Amino acid sequence: MEMSELRALLTPEGLGLLDELGPIESTAEVARAVSRLRAAGHSPELVSAVVGQAHLRFRATTKFGAFAGRMLFTRAGLEQATRLAVAARHAQRIRSSGITRVSDLGCGIGGDALAFAGAGLDVLAVDADEVTSVIAAYNLAPFGDTAVVRHSTAENALDAPGEEHGAVWMDPARRTAGHSETRRVSSDDYSPSLDWAFDVAARMPTGIKLGPAHDRDALPSDGEAQWVSADGSVVELVVWSGALAREGVRRAALVIRGERSHELTAGADAEDAPVRELGAFLHEPDGAVIRARLIGDVARSLDAGMLDEHIAYLTSDAALTSPFVQSFRVRETMPATPKAINAVLKANGIGRLEIKKRGVDVDPAAFRKKLALRGDAEATLILVRVGDQRRAILADRVPAPA
Incomplete structure (x- = not known):
């Protein structure tokens, strides 16, 4: 925002106009608001400032909630x-x-x-x-x-x-x-x-x-x-x-x-847990846990092991949950090929599928186009490297603990 726009905005006319507009969601609404305000005779600086702020106020609700309605912003800010x-x-x-x-x-x-x-x-x-x-x-x-x-x-x-x-x-x-x-x-x-x-x-x-x-x-x-x-x-x-x-x-x-x-x-990075075979549950640590390198501490709290020493997935047999992981109940595993996966999807009547991946060079959006999704059931497909193999795991999300 230029200082000339800010001066135009910080006037009774400018702030009143901003409140009248309310939050503006889409670029199409932005264009319509600019045309309407310019036709009403408002200056280019005021229109640019007011409409820009109305759009930023809408975007700001994700960070500031209701407070965004009385705040001013810059895009970078x-x-x-x-x-x-x-x-x-x-x-x-x-x-x-x-x-x-x-x-x-x-x-x-x-x-x-x-x-x-x-x-x-x-x-x-x-x-x-x-x-x-x-x-x-x-x-x-x-x-x-x-x-x-x-x-x-x-x-x-x-x-x-x-x-x-x-x-x-x-x-x-x-x-x-x-x-x-x-x-x-x-x-x-x-x-x-x-x-x-x-x-x-x-x-x-x-x-x-x-x-x-x-x-x-x-x-x-x-x-x-x-x-x-x-x-x-x-x-x-x-x-x-x-x-x-x-x-x-x-x-x-x-x-x-x-x-x-x-x-x-x-007090320091946690030592990783030992690698173990895939059990009844797969656990995906929260990104903050991964960044802090505290995966090993979470694994021990769940009596879990690493699925692979280089991959941030944990696995266990116990039905334990933690606020530090998203847990999945494993249905079955298969090679990470469309043919093998489609056979399992068909057998389970899967029509809605969440795709996650870690350690494999796959574009989930492109991979989805190779899958035949038919039926009323839903599941999560996890594509992951385990050792030197690419595996696909069909699983169900476990509700997070309160």
């Missing part, structure tokens, strides 16, 4: 913003440590700062981009003097004389777009740089949010690394230091499903 349910847990950790003030250095649109202020913390929110800092100020305005927003770099804000910071929260932004989560990036690819951020973490209580696929070898050895998944997707890695890091915890997997959360912690 919304993409990087923490989900409110996750941010609330960040705030809870800071509050429970006894710290009452937090500096959000690189606050973006203010997603985490909202949770901090909502938890009763005093917040200094800082962003180097002027438009983004103005939007953060708007989003945090309901908290009054509890949440102060400044247009500044993280480095300058931290070094400002007379400022009390308490704890520091950072969500470093990528300097360039298009990075893959699986691509290794250097410290200088971030703003502020990770070298600077980790130096701050060594001196004061700090939380640093990173992509979940961040290079583990580049993490500080004396901090707590917590991988977080929300409703089945791994959304972040947070490095905690000082009073915000729990004693004896170096690896953690926080699994959030709806309003419930479960956490697995350890």
